[in-house]
Amino acid sequence: GQQLNQSPQSMFIQEGEDVSMNCTSSSIFNTWLWYKQDPGEGPVLLIALYKAGELTSNGRLTAQFGITRKDSFLNISASIPSDVGIYFCSGSSNTGKLIFGQGTTLQVKP
Amino acid sequence: NAGVTQTPKFQVLKTGQSMTLQCAQDMNHEYMSWYRQDPGMGLRLIHYSVGAGITDQGEVPNGYNVSRSTTEDFPLRLLSAAPSQTSVYFCASSVAGAPYNEQFFGPGTRLTVL
Numbered sequence: 189g190q191q192l193n194q195s196p197q198s199m200f201i202q203e204g205e206d207v208s209m210n211c212t213s214s215s216i217f218n219t220w221l222w223y224k225q226d227p228g229e230g231p232v233l234l235i236a237l238y239k240a241g242e243l244t245s246n247g248r249l250t251a252q253f254g255i256t257r258k259d260s261f262l263n264i265s266a267s268i269p270s271d272v273g274i275y276f277c278s279g280s281s282n283t284g285k286l287i288f289g290q291g292t293t294l295q296v297k298p
Numbered sequence: 299n300a301g302v303t304q305t306p307k308f309q310v311l312k313t314g315q316s317m318t319l320q321c322a323q324d325m326n327h328e329y330m331s332w333y334r335q336d337p338g339m340g341l342r343l344i345h346y347s348v349g350a351g352i353t354d355q356g357e358v359p360n361g362y363n364v365s366r367s368t369t370e371d372f373p374l375r376l377l378s379a380a381p382s383q384t385s386v387y388f389c390a391s392s393v394a395g396a397p398y399n400e401q402f403f404g405p406g407t408r409l410t411v412l
Binding site for chain 1: 357390406
């Protein structure tokens with residue numbers, strides 16, 4: 189079946205540093221979504237991407253839909269302690285269903 | 299709006315017991331789904347529904363049943379709980395027209411099967 193490979197699996201960074209994470213797929217996706225999950229909560233949508241090559245920002249977050257439609261990345265600039273959590277990429281193809289990556293756990297040291 | 303609500307928040311079951319995880323949304327979303335989250339595996343789709351009276355299987359449906367009698371509610375039933383079903387369960391919903399996109403998640407139910 190379809191799979192998403194998300195990397196890195198975890199990151200431990202200093203407050204103020206920039207963060208980058210990415211997802212790759214073995215098949216083409218029509219939509220890429222990035223979610224953040226705080227401890228003990230459900231995932232919350234951060235950014236949605238619907239077009240190959242699309243670059244979208246949401247505050248300090250920037251995400252891009254890869255031109256090949258098989259990858260996407262998320263950047264966080266000037267990280268702060270509240271950025272701590274698990275970040276998930278997800279994508280949907282012609283089947284319509286959302287497939288999720290394994291998640292990137294981010295820890296920020298003040 | 300309360301968004302997507304789930305009950306209970308925590309549950310401990312013995313092997314073989316049955317129970318129903320409740321999910322409700324007040325956003326008039328047609329699409330609802332259930333996922334389970336296990337460490338290092340992301341979220342995996344169990345069952346989903348594109349509208350009242352319509353349900354279908356996801357990636358890991360075995361051991362779970364669902365029904366959708368109203369737009370608002372989408373309960374998940376465990377018929378005979380097994381330790382392999384120990385997980386965190388999330389319900390999600392989205393608007394029609396983009397049924398698999400921009401899903402809104404509930405807070406989750408943490409289930410332990412002994």
